[in-house]
Amino acid sequence: MTLPTQRSQPSSLSRLWADSLTVFWGDWLDLRVRLVQVAASGLISPLIYILAFGLGLGSTLDSVAKPTAGENYLEFILPGMVALSSMVISFGGTTFSICGDRLFTKTFEEMLLMPVHPLALHLGKMLAGIVRGMLTAGSVILVAVLVTGKIWSFLNPLFLLVLILNCAVFAGLGVLVGLNVKSLESVGIYNNFLIVPMSFLGGTFFDVATLPVALKLIVSLLPLTYTSLGLRAAAYLPIAQFPWFVIPVLLVMAIAVSAVGAYQFSHLQD
Template sequence: MAEISNMGTRRFGRVNWLGLYTLAVREMQRFMAVWTQTLLAPLVTAGLFMVIFSIAIGPRRGDVMGVDFTTFIAPGILMMTVIQNAFANTSSSIVISKVQGNIVDTLMPPLSAGELVLGYMAGGVGRGVLVALAIALGQFAVLGLVPAHPIWMMVFVVLGAAFLSGLGMVAGIFANKFDQMAAITNFVVTPLAFLSGTFYSVQALPPVLNEITHFNPIFYMIDGVRYGMIGVSDSSPWLGLGVGIGATLAISIAALWMFARGYRLKA
């Protein structure tokens, strides 16, 4: 009886550091085991985006906000790739476990809902940061692009990866099949990423679309990374920081509630 009581205290009271560490390491080992797919492939995709847009649009586009078009889109492509990979890491981990029927192996150990959220998020943020570093090194080698405000850049990279990791958890818990997950990715995540000032300044949008874009938290993530890398932005980085923290907390609370209630996780 005492052992059961101690387990309950360990799970719902004090933090289960060993369990949290184990889950975080497992999530990181998942993507490191297939690094050519999870780290190398995003680097190649980002490079292709840079080449295609630079050749097709760059010569005619001219400067954007005082910098050449290729330099302007570099931070947007970096951040777009980061958020896509952070989302994919947590969502795929949960969906695969649910489809294979082994999600119980994650739910049964003495881990609280908060520890589950942090463990999964650690994997998503880890993958996002590694992707960001790889792309940033590539952009430095090709474009000679050195971050103007490196601390701001890393803050928004981590914040964006955390937000999309939380969104990936919510989507992964909600989806019971791969086609449902694909629908969320194609109709929610991808439009939010592409329509967030990745390839353009929102100042060029009509007033109505400009206002709508400012309700998209991903816009502030991309804009913040752009400020950190090239020193220009459409909005204040402090405003972006506030929106990013608020959005990340909100989506984390939603994931916490889902794990605590066992929403669409219990058979």
């Protein structure tokens, strides 16, 4: 007598991952036709900062002091520009994508009807935000490589790991904002009070170690601070001097916003 073949059931994690990719695929179908546009969308501001601060102000600063990482001030701010561009596009692109589905095309409700876990909905949208951020960051990395000639500094695994975690954090925040805003005008408020201050206070243009203690405590609450610190160390400093606490901090932040996002999606489904 032949026993029936037992088919192994997929584990919860593999099913969650498959559902996340399904949600991501819906965004990818729209994103893939705009790859060049997405890659270039966050390039203008970093280029302006590189020209104004790196080449303009940088020449003056280089005559006064040597930066803590990199050979000159221009090299010092380049990892910060990569962090800045990935933050802006990961957050903004994800927020506007969800707002468009909720407020204009009215396709968001259809996605909520999908028989997938709420966490998969969040992760799928977050993955799309990560891709957006990495595309734009890739453009800035290309500029950095052309300016410095240091390919491995900006393409080593540690640099890319910190960059992906940064995109995950801000794409996750973008999901939360996209789920809660009532209009596109409200997105501008979050951008003005969250993203713009973080752009200048997150260690992109200066070494946070030089700040007063009170301000240093405030800056230490910003995800971009850890990203700038990690990218700069991964690009220019020996591996022994890399601040390894950056990775678990960003990972915990990404997990935290994912948990909140899963709760939000679960609440919307009720």
